[in-house]
Amino acid sequence: MLQNRLRKTLLCSASKLRIYSRRQEQQFHQNGVVAMSFVSFSSFSGGVWGRRRVIRESFVDDDVAFHWGRMRSLCCHPCGNNDNINSEKSGGSKNATTTTTFRRKFTSASSDENEQYSFAIVGSGPAGMYAADKLLHMKNSSSSSSSSSSSSSNNVLIDAKVDVYEKECFPYGLVRFGVAPDHQATKNVTNKFDALLRDERVRLFANVKVGSVGNENDDDGEGLRVSTKELLERYSGVVLAHGAADNDRKLQIENEDTLRGVYGARQFVNWYNGLPSAAPMRNKEMHEDIVDRLQNKKNGSNVVIVGVGNVTLDCARILLRSPEELKETDIASHALEALEKANVNSVTIVGRRSVAQAKFSPKELREVLNLPDLDVQIDDLEVTEEDIEEMNASRPRRRAFEVLEKAKKEGAATKSDGDDAKGGTRKILRVLFLRSPTGLLPEDDISSSPSSLGFVKIRKNILQGPTGNRQATLSNDQVRDETILPCDILIRSVGYVGDKLEPNLVPSDKNGTIVHDGLGRVRYNEDSSASATGRLYVCGWAKRGASGVIATNVQCAEETAEAIKEDILNGLLKPAARILPPPPSNTITASKWFKLDAVERGESDREETEEEDVEEKSESNKKALNVRSRKPRTKIVDRDRALAIVRAAAS
Ligand SMILES: Cc1cc2nc3c(=O)[nH]c(=O)nc-3n(C[C@H](O)[C@H](O)[C@H](O)COP(=O)(O)OP(=O)(O)OC[C@H]3O[C@@H](n4cnc5c(N)ncnc54)[C@H](O)[C@@H]3O)c2cc1C
Numbered sequence: 001m002l003q004n005r006l007r008k009t010l011l012c013s014a015s016k017l018r019i020y021s022r023r024q025e026q027q028f029h030q031n032g033v034v035a036m037s038f039v040s041f042s043s044f045s046g047g048v049w050g051r052r053r054v055i056r057e058s059f060v061d062d063d064v065a066f067h068w069g070r071m072r073s074l075c076c077h078p079c080g081n082n083d084n085i086n087s088e089k090s091g092g093s094k095n096a097t098t099t100t101t102f103r104r105k106f107t108s109a110s111s112d113e114n115e116q117y118s119f120a121i122v123g124s125g126p127a128g129m130y131a132a133d134k135l136l137h138m139k140n141s142s143s144s145s146s147s148s149s150s151s152s153s154n155n156v157l158i159d160a161k162v163d164v165y166e167k168e169c170f171p172y173g174l175v176r177f178g179v180a181p182d183h184q185a186t187k188n189v190t191n192k193f194d195a196l197l198r199d200e201r202v203r204l205f206a207n208v209k210v211g212s213v214g215n216e217n218d219d220d221g222e223g224l225r226v227s228t229k230e231l232l233e234r235y236s237g238v239v240l241a242h243g244a245a246d247n248d249r250k251l252q253i254e255n256e257d258t259l260r261g262v263y264g265a266r267q268f269v270n271w272y273n274g275l276p277s278a279a280p281m282r283n284k285e286m287h288e289d290i291v292d293r294l295q296n297k298k299n300g301s302n303v304v305i306v307g308v309g310n311v312t313l314d315c316a317r318i319l320l321r322s323p324e325e326l327k328e329t330d331i332a333s334h335a336l337e338a339l340e341k342a343n344v345n346s347v348t349i350v351g352r353r354s355v356a357q358a359k360f361s362p363k364e365l366r367e368v369l370n371l372p373d374l375d376v377q378i379d380d381l382e383v384t385e386e387d388i389e390e391m392n393a394s395r396p397r398r399r400a401f402e403v404l405e406k407a408k409k410e411g412a413a414t415k416s417d418g419d420d421a422k423g424g425t426r427k428i429l430r431v432l433f434l435r436s437p438t439g440l441l442p443e444d445d446i447s448s449s450p451s452s453l454g455f456v457k458i459r460k461n462i463l464q465g466p467t468g469n470r471q472a473t474l475s476n477d478q479v480r481d482e483t484i485l486p487c488d489i490l491i492r493s494v495g496y497v498g499d500k501l502e503p504n505l506v507p508s509d510k511n512g513t514i515v516h517d518g519l520g521r522v523r524y525n526e527d528s529s530a531s532a533t534g535r536l537y538v539c540g541w542a543k544r545g546a547s548g549v550i551a552t553n554v555q556c557a558e559e560t561a562e563a564i565k566e567d568i569l570n571g572l573l574k575p576a577a578r579i580l581p582p583p584p585s586n587t588i589t590a591s592k593w594f595k596l597d598a599v600e601r602g603e604s605d606r607e608e609t610e611e612e613d614v615e616e617k618s619e620s621n622k623k624a625l626n627v628r629s630r631k632p633r634t635k636i637v638d639r640d641r642a643l644a645i646v647r648a649a650a651s
Pocket residue numbers: 122123124125126127128165166167168171172173174175177178179180183186208209210211241242243244245269311314499501539540541542547548549550551552553
C-alpha cells in the first residue's frame with residue numbers, strides 16, 4: 001500500500017517535471033533566454049534590462065519573470081550560462097534530449113568559470129567585433145616567460161568570454177548603416193563577424209542600448225537599456241566601442257535649422273541604408289521631403305554636398321548612379337523606389353579648402369567621375385606652391401589631384417553648352433574648391449511655404465597660415481566672390497559629433513570622443529564614482545574620433561586588447577562569470593540575428609510574422625526576387641517587423 005502510494009507520487013512528480021522542463025525549454029527558445037541564476041537574481045538590484053523610457057521601473061519582462069519563477073525550482077546555483085546560448089546558437093532544437101541537457105547544464109556550475117575573464121563590449125561595429133576577436137585570442141605569454149615551469153605553459157590562451165551589446169536590432173554598425181550599398185565587397189567583412197558570433201564564447205544582445213542618453217538617431221521606445229555601471233558590476237571589464245558618428249556637425253549658417261531640405265550626411269546615409277529610425281515608418285516627414293525634392297522639381301533637382309571626404313562621394317554616387325545598378329545592391333527599398341523616379345539635374349560638391357587638403361580617396365573619386373551620362377565640371381583646381389608641398393607629403397592626396405585634373409581635362413573636351421545637363425538623362429557633377437556656404441535661402445520668398453530650401457549662398461575662401469596647417473577664411477569681397485546656387489537638398493558632410501554615453505561616468509571631449517590613456521584605458525574624472533574600478537576601455541571611433549576605415553579598427557582593437565591583457569597580468573582585472581538575469585524576449589541574440597539575416601537574404605523558408613498581411617506578402621515577393629536577381633539582401637528597415645519575425649520563428 002505504502003509502496004504503491006510512493007510509486008504514484010514519484011510517477012506524478014516525474015511527469016510534472018517533464019512537463020515543466022518542456023515548457024521551460026520552449027520558453028527558453030521563445031525568449032532567447034541565456035542565463036539564469038537564483039543568486040544573481042536575488043542579489044540583483046535595479047533594472048539591468050529596463051525598457052527604454054521605463055528605466056529601472058521593472059526588473060524584466062513579465063513573461064521572463066514568469067519563466068524565471070519556474071526555473072527556480074530547477075536551478076538554485078550560480079551557473080555559467082554560455083552552454084545555454086550554445087544550444088540556441090546550434091539551432092535551438094526542441095527535442096527531449098535538449099531538454100535533459102538544458103536541465104543538467106543549468107544545475108551544475110562549471111569550475112572553469114572561476115578562472116574566466118568576461119567582457120562586455122558596447123557596440124557591434126567593426127571596433128567592437130575586432131575587440132571581441134582580440135580578447136578571445138589574448139595569450140598569457142609574459143607570465144610564462146617569468147615562470148620556471150615547462151615551455152608548454154608558454155602562450156597559454158587567457159580564458160575569456162565576451163558579450164556584445166548593440167542598440168540597434170541589427171549588428172555591425174556602419175558596415176550595415178554607413179558603407180554605401182554599391183560597395184558590397186566592403187561588407188564582406190561581416191562574414192568574419194558572423195563567424196565570431198557563432199563562437200561559443202561570444203553572445204550578442206542587440207536591441208539593447210547601453211547608457212542613459214538618447215539622441216535624435218535613436219529608434220527610442222522599443223529597445224532595452226542597461227547602464228555602463230551595471231555592466232561593470234557583472235564583467236571583468238567593459239569595452240566601449242559605440243562609434244562616433246551619431247550626429248552630423250553643423251555648418252552654423254543662416255537658416256540651416258529652419259529650412260526644410262537640409263540634411264546631415266549621416267541622416268541621408270541612414271535613409272538610403274535603411275536605419276530603422278530613418279525609415280519611412282519612423283521618419284515619414286524626412287522620407288516624404290527627400291522624395292518630393294528628388295522627384296518633383298520642374299527642372300530637375302539640384303543637390304549641394306558640403307565637404308570633401310569619401311562620405312560626400314558616397315552620397316554623390318548614390319544620387320548619380322543609375323537605379324538599374326542600385327537594384328543589385330542592398331540599398332533600402334524605400335530609397336531605391338525614390339531614386340528610380342528621381343530627376344536629379346546636378347550634384348555640387350563644395351570644399352572649404354583647396355584640392356591639396358581634400359580627403360577624397362583616389363579610387364572613390366575615379367568611381368564617381370567615371371559614372372556614365374555625367375558632365376563633370378571642376379572649379380579652382382589651380383595649385384599653388386604650398387598646395388604642391390602639401391600634396392607631396394601625402395600620396396593619396398597627390399593621386400586624388402591627378403584624378404581630378406584628368407577629369408577636368410576630359411570634362412572640358414566634352415563640356416555641354418549650358419549650365420543644365422545635356423539631354424534627358426545626363427546629369428552634372430560639379431566640384432568647387434575654396435568655397436564655403438554662407439547662408440541658405442528659401443525656395444520662393446512669396447510662396448506659401450517659404451520654409452523650403454531653394455538656394456545656397458557660396459563665397460570664395462582664401463587660405464591662411466603655415467603650409468601644412470592652412471585654414472580657410474572667407475574672402476572679404478562679398479559682391480565679387482559670392483554666388484547663389486539653386487539648391488533643393490543640402491547635405492552637410494563635414495564630420496560628426498558622437499553621442500555622449502553617460503557623461504557622469506564616461507568622460508568625453510566635446511566631439512563625444514572618450515578620454516583615454518593613449519592605449520584605450522578610459523581616464524576618469526576625479527570625482528567619478530567609477531574611478532576606483534579602472535576597468536573601462538575604449539576602441540574604434542569612440543576612441544579615435546570619426547576617422548579611419550574599417551581596417552583601421554583592427555589595430556586599434558589590438559591596442560586596446562593589449563592594454564586589457566596587461567591589466568589582467570598585473571592583477572588589475574578579476575575573473576567574472578558574466579551571470580545575468582534572463583534578457584527579455586525582444587533582445588536580438590546571435591541566433592535571432594542569423595534568422596533575420598536569412599530572411600533578408602531570401603534564404604529562409606519561414607519569414608511570416610504573427611499577423612500575415614499584405615506587407616508580409618510583398619516581402620515574400622521581395623524574397624523571391626532576391627533569389628532571382630543579384631541583390632544581396634532586402635534589408636528589414638522596421639524594428640517592429642524584425643522583432644515580429646524572430647518571435648514568429650521562435651514559436
Ligand atoms: C557613411 C560612412 C561610410 C563609410 N564607408 C566606409 C567604407 O566604404 N569602407 C571603409 O573601410 N570604411 C568606411 N567607413 C568607416 C567605417 O565605417 C568606420 O571606420 C567604422 O565603422 C568605425 O567602427 P566603430 O565600431 O568604431 O563604429 P560604428 O561602426 O559606428 O559602430 C558602433 C556601434 O555601436 C552601436 N552603439 C552606439 N551607441 C550605443 C549604445 N549606447 N549602446 C549600444 N550600442 C551602441 C552602434 O549602433 C553601432 O552599431 C564609413 C563611415 C561612414 C560614416
